[in-house]
Amino acid sequence: MSSRNKNNSVIIPFLIGTLASFAVNYYLNNRKTVDEFIKQHADKILKKFIKNYKRKQSEDDSIPNDCPGIDSENAGKSRACDGCPNRKICNDPELKKQKENEKNQIFNEIQENLKNVKYKILILSGKGGVGKSTIASQLAFALSHLNYDVGLLDIDICGPSIPVLTKTIDSDVNYGINGWIPIYKNNLSIMSVGYLLPNFDDPVIWRGPKKNGLIKQFLCDVYWKNLDFLIIDTPPGTSDEHLTICSYLKDNLDGCLIVTTPHILSIYDVKKEIEFCKKTNIPILGVIENMFQSIFVSNYTVQNMCSDMNVDYAGHVTFDQNLIDACHQGIGCCDIDKNSTSSKEIFSICKFLAQKIYAKYSHQIDHIEPQQLTTDQTPIDNTDQNDNNNLPQEKSENNQLDETQNIMTENKDLSKTQVLEKIIRDVVSIVDEK
Known part of the structure; x- marks a missing residue:
């Protein structure tokens, strides 16, 4: 050698x-x-x-x-x-044609990947700190609690909050045969840029094109399977992310919910968000008033603003201890106590959401009482594991698991309108429960 x-x-x-x-x-x-x-x-x-x-x-x-x-x-x-x-x-027509072809190709890829997602909902806010991500995660947990398959996509690239609110910070995203595999919590699928960082606390300092590329990957390359709802949590205000998601989903968005607080600054910022949605043709389902309080109310309320802007008031969410505990534990407030104030308020918003989308497709919801909606299924027992003490002693945990599996199997076979009808009926039974 x-x-x-x-x-x-x-x-x-x-x-x-x-x-x-x-x-x-x-x-x-x-x-x-x-x-x-x-x-x-x-x-x-x-x-x-x-x-x-x-x-x-x-x-x-x-x-x-x-x-x-x-x-x-x-x-x-x-x-x-x-x-x-x-x-x-x-102004170059050749370049414009090339860009248009690329855009259509991306749109077709996204449409193919999301073809088994029944409804896609954006969660927006006019400013930061109003609890937009909290509302997005709690709505996802509530629909998941009702045994629907739900996806929760966090496109707040620079400030991802969903991993914290779902307590999945330490989870890793894997790449499978069909693409990226989201993080699962029971029947809830979650995806966020927070899972892709070497360290969750690392800042994301990206320009628009890189953000747009990641959003495209989330929509094209994530294997979402069959979903009843895909809830998309966005950054506050109006930014590249909003324009990108609107461009990619085009007419496939079923609408958006806009979150605000009773504070006058937040109310005025929401007006800008509403105008943005109108200009970009995003259907506005309603405005949610978060951190609601019955005292120290401003002279110009959220309901006044909704009336002025000709949008619907979706309801309010009280920031009570049950909701705080749920956020800390990374679960839904309905999983702690489905009869708490915040749980029933979240369920009421789920009902409002289903009614608005149902009206969009059938234009009949105003004339239909929830109890008149026809179905061949029995009411769902939404009792979770924390309520086991209230169940009859002879009902075993295995029977509960089998019942939940049967309900989820039945839900998979429902059409788009049947899903909405069933949500309205299920939520009415919970909200009206004393």
């Missing part, structure tokens, strides 16, 4: 020296030709570098704040485009 290494240490420098001498001799004999070749190609490389550099600078620094974006119909035509160096690019 030592002799071979010694030979290599002699041969390699010899070969390098020989090649170098050949190169020098060739250059000396053909100096004029080599100089012309280098000059010609160096000019081309330099010009290409300068062109790319200028384009990058113009993209980074010269894009107006009010730029409508290359995907917009107003690209290259709006007042904000005056003086923009990229105006010609935005």
